[in-house]
Amino acid sequence: MSRISEVSAVAAQQGRKLLIPYLVAGDPDLPTTLKLLHKLVADGADMIELGVPFSDPSSDGPVIQRGVERAIAGGTNLAKVLDLVAEFRLQNDSTPIVLMGYLNPVEIMGYEAFASRASDAGVDGVLIVDMPPSESSVLTPLLKGKHIDTIFLVAPTTTESRCAQIVANCSGYLYYVSLKGVTGAALLDTESVRLSIEKLRTMTDLPIVIGFGIKDAASARAMGALSEGVIIGSALVERIEKLPSDDTASAQQLAQVTEVIKTAREALDTL
Amino acid sequence: MPDMQQDSIGFAGPDSLGHFGPYGGTFVGETLIAAVEELSRVYEEVSKDPEFWAEYDHDLKYYVGRPSPLYLAERLTAEAGGAKIYLKREDLNHTGAHKVNNTIGQALLAKRMGKTRIIAETGAGQHGVASATVAARLGLECFVYMGAEDIQRQAPNVYRMKLLGATVVSVDSGSRTLKDAMNEALRDWATNVDSTYYIIGTVAGPHPYPQIVRDFQCIIGRETREQSLAQLGQLPDALVACVGGGSNAIGMFHPFLNDSSVAMYGVEAGGDGVETGRHAAPLSAGVPGVLHGNRTYLMTDSGGQIMETHSVSAGLDYPGVGPEHAWLKDLKRVNYVNATDTEAMKAFHQLTRLEGIIPALESAHAVAYAMRLAATMAPEQSVVINLSGRGDKDIQTVAKLEGLTL
Numbered sequence: 105m106s107r108i109s110e111v112s113a114v115a116a117q118q119g120r121k122l123l124i125p126y127l128v129a130g131d132p133d134l135p136t137t138l139k140l141l142h143k144l145v146a147d148g149a150d151m152i153e154l155g156v157p158f159s160d161p162s163s164d165g166p167v168i169q170r171g172v173e174r175a176i177a178g179g180t181n182l183a184k185v186l187d188l189v190a191e192f193r194l195q196n197d198s199t200p201i202v203l204m205g206y207l208n209p210v211e212i213m214g215y216e217a218f219a220s221r222a223s224d225a226g227v228d229g230v231l232i233v234d235m236p237p238s239e240s241s242v243l244t245p246l247l248k249g250k251h252i253d254t255i256f257l258v259a260p261t262t263t264e265s266r267c268a269q270i271v272a273n274c275s276g277y278l279y280y281v282s283l284k285g286v287t288g289a290a291l292l293d294t295e296s297v298r299l300s301i302e303k304l305r306t307m308t309d310l311p312i313v314i315g316f317g318i319k320d321a322a323s324a325r326a327m328g329a330l331s332e333g334v335i336i337g338s339a340l341v342e343r344i345e346k347l348p349s350d351d352t353a354s355a356q357q358l359a360q361v362t363e364v365i366k367t368a369r370e371a372l373d374t375l
Numbered sequence: 376m377p378d379m380q381q382d383s384i385g386f387a388g389p390d391s392l393g394h395f396g397p398y399g400g401t402f403v404g405e406t407l408i409a410a411v412e413e414l415s416r417v418y419e420e421v422s423k424d425p426e427f428w429a430e431y432d433h434d435l436k437y438y439v440g441r442p443s444p445l446y447l448a449e450r451l452t453a454e455a456g457g458a459k460i461y462l463k464r465e466d467l468n469h470t471g472a473h474k475v476n477n478t479i480g481q482a483l484l485a486k487r488m489g490k491t492r493i494i495a496e497t498g499a500g501q502h503g504v505a506s507a508t509v510a511a512r513l514g515l516e517c518f519v520y521m522g523a524e525d526i527q528r529q530a531p532n533v534y535r536m537k538l539l540g541a542t543v544v545s546v547d548s549g550s551r552t553l554k555d556a557m558n559e560a561l562r563d564w565a566t567n568v569d570s571t572y573y574i575i576g577t578v579a580g581p582h583p584y585p586q587i588v589r590d591f592q593c594i595i596g597r598e599t600r601e602q603s604l605a606q607l608g609q610l611p612d613a614l615v616a617c618v619g620g621g622s623n624a625i626g627m628f629h630p631f632l633n634d635s636s637v638a639m640y641g642v643e644a645g646g647d648g649v650e651t652g653r654h655a656a657p658l659s660a661g662v663p664g665v666l667h668g669n670r671t672y673l674m675t676d677s678g679g680q681i682m683e684t685h686s687v688s689a690g691l692d693y694p695g696v697g698p699e700h701a702w703l704k705d706l707k708r709v710n711y712v713n714a715t716d717t718e719a720m721k722a723f724h725q726l727t728r729l730e731g732i733i734p735a736l737e738s739a740h741a742v743a744y745a746m747r748l749a750a751t752m753a754p755e756q757s758v759v760i761n762l763s764g765r766g767d768k769d770i771q772t773v774a775k776l777e778g779l780t781l
């Protein structure tokens with residue numbers, strides 16, 4: 105069983121909602137990201153989505169775009185993100201790490217090299233925003249061969265027949281995008297999300313987590329009530345934006361950043 | 376109707392998933408999939424509907440002013456000293472470039488789909504102007520995304536778009552040029568997908584755009600074919616077109632792909648010279664990767680980041696290229712070459728002074744290479760240059776390069 109499935113199974117048993125923070129690797133710098141990863145786990149993260157910076161993040165809103173630009177300015181690329189995961193694994197062997205990013209860096213590294221390097225580093229899942237199932241028939245099996253899950257998104261606009269294709273290709277968890285648009289946008293319409301999730305439940309046993317637009321304890325609680333868990337991205341990256349670079353953030357500053365995760369944890373635990 | 380003739384011979388494409396060999400495809404986020412699938416569905420219907428094409432032909436004739444002439448440039452021919460040089464005068468189209476062939480067609484699609492709002496990305500501003508123009512004509516709301524840097528260097532076109540009633544949105548992210556404008560347009564589309572039609576300006580983007588834009592630009596090659604037969608009594612020996620995203624080039628080349636006697640040259644922006652790394656020539660010096668919805672040749676670094684491009688012409692300043700060109704390169708059907716900023720500037724002045732035609736800086740790249748090519752050919756041979764646009768929009772840039780302010 106993959107680390108992701110193990111963690112989700114245990115959470116399901118305990119009635120615990122999954123809390124999955126998203127942050128950009130290398131924002132503001134790689135040593136700070138490493139500290140943040142450990143701190144996020146300490147503050148209640150069950151898994152982490154680690155953004156791989158790409159120069160043209162066309163599915164992301166302004167907050168994450170700026171995080172990506174900071175990371176790229178510091179020279180972070182896919183190879184360095186994999187090194188970061190390996191370093192994280194020296195101290196943490198249990199928290200799943202999902203790489204989230206765009207396809208081009210993987211294409212340039214080469215699919216086979218990527219699959220084996222990601223596996224060596226201790227990556228558990230891969231979510232490539234601009235790789236739909238129809239374009240994934242080469243990479244997904246390579247990752248599977250290395251026991252790495254390929255995670256896909258389902259959007260409010262996804263048709264029912266497409267949902268079937270997505271769940272057939274997806275492993276680990278299913279990521280439900282709770283709004284139309286890019287990361288960090290707009291408000292959630294709880295009722296329509298509930299209906300969509302209900303429909304998805306009839307199609308898959310995968311844990312369903314909700315992301316895009318969850319920014320505080322209240323929205324985490326509202327979406328957590330409908331699903332197995334939530335992803336918090338832009339709200340975290342917005343706080344990271346205030347950190348100093350060059351690995352100079354104090355423990356107190358880091359705690360201020362992860363506060364949003366801590367309060368989301370508390371809110372989810374009341375469910 | 377779109378050009379179907381090569382289906383039997385081997386340049387058919389794309390397949391139903393939008394692939395041209397290993398290139399093309401639909402590499403977009405899930406939030407956009409429903410939109411591109413809807414567009415594919417509608418286009419498939421429409422491309423078989425003679426009424427749609429009749430309306431398109433009507434608009435091209437009475438609104439754009441087609442057919443555009445095929446003009447023998449005698450003094451340019453004499454200057455190059457070799458093959459006869461003909462110009463396909465896309466610069467004479469309404470709005471001043473080939474871009475309008477595509478926006479006319481896509482606006483008709485938007486209308487069929489009941490969309491009320493149009494968005495577009497633009498580099499040189501020609502596609503932005505052509506989009507704002509059709510939006511004005513159909514009474515649709517129009518937003519044009521444009522890199523902050525391009526807004527600076529293409530000020531006259533920015534003002535034209537505003538006059539036409541469009542909102543020009545300055546894009547400050549990334550390299551602040553065309554690729555970033557396209558990212559921003561994709562974000563807008565994902566957010567406003569119900570009301571909005573995205574008019575992509577070149578043969579890039581996710582399927583079905585490379586096919587749709589090509590089909591709308593093929594009017595260039597079809598006319599050139601007929602005009603060559605009528606005026607030259609035969610097909611030309613060579614075709615030359617500049618390649619930014621590749622829409623004017625594919626429009627010229629596609630109807631000739633099966634004519635093996637016709638050589639084809641796609642001219643990329645060599646910038647300071649391909650060897651300096653400061654250029655916009657992915658087919659000459661790039662590698663395959665994925666950007667803006669398709670797999671194609673890209674300018675990307677070893678870590679997979681898209682590199683900044685450099686060209687004197689904003690319309691060629693793009694790190695990718697349409698996937699069908701990537702395929703035609705691998706098939707060796709088209710030769711992809713380049714011309715530097717300096718060569719393009721020289722050709723700009725030559726065409727202006729010898730023929731009284733001020734070309735767009737993009738098109739000047741094709742003129743530069745064609746003159747080199749013609750010199751290696753015999754006088755009884757002929758070269759057709761796709762003169763994709765006129766240079767009125769560029770006079771400030773040219774003046775600045777010569778140390779003048781207007």
Ligand SMILES: Cc1ncc(COP(=O)(O)O)c(C=O)c1O
Nearest residue numbers: 501619620621622623690737764
């Ligand atoms: C006059 C002209 N020619 C060529 C181009 C390049 O585009 P494409 O390669 O799609 O023809 C542009 C783009 O703005 C243009 O304005």
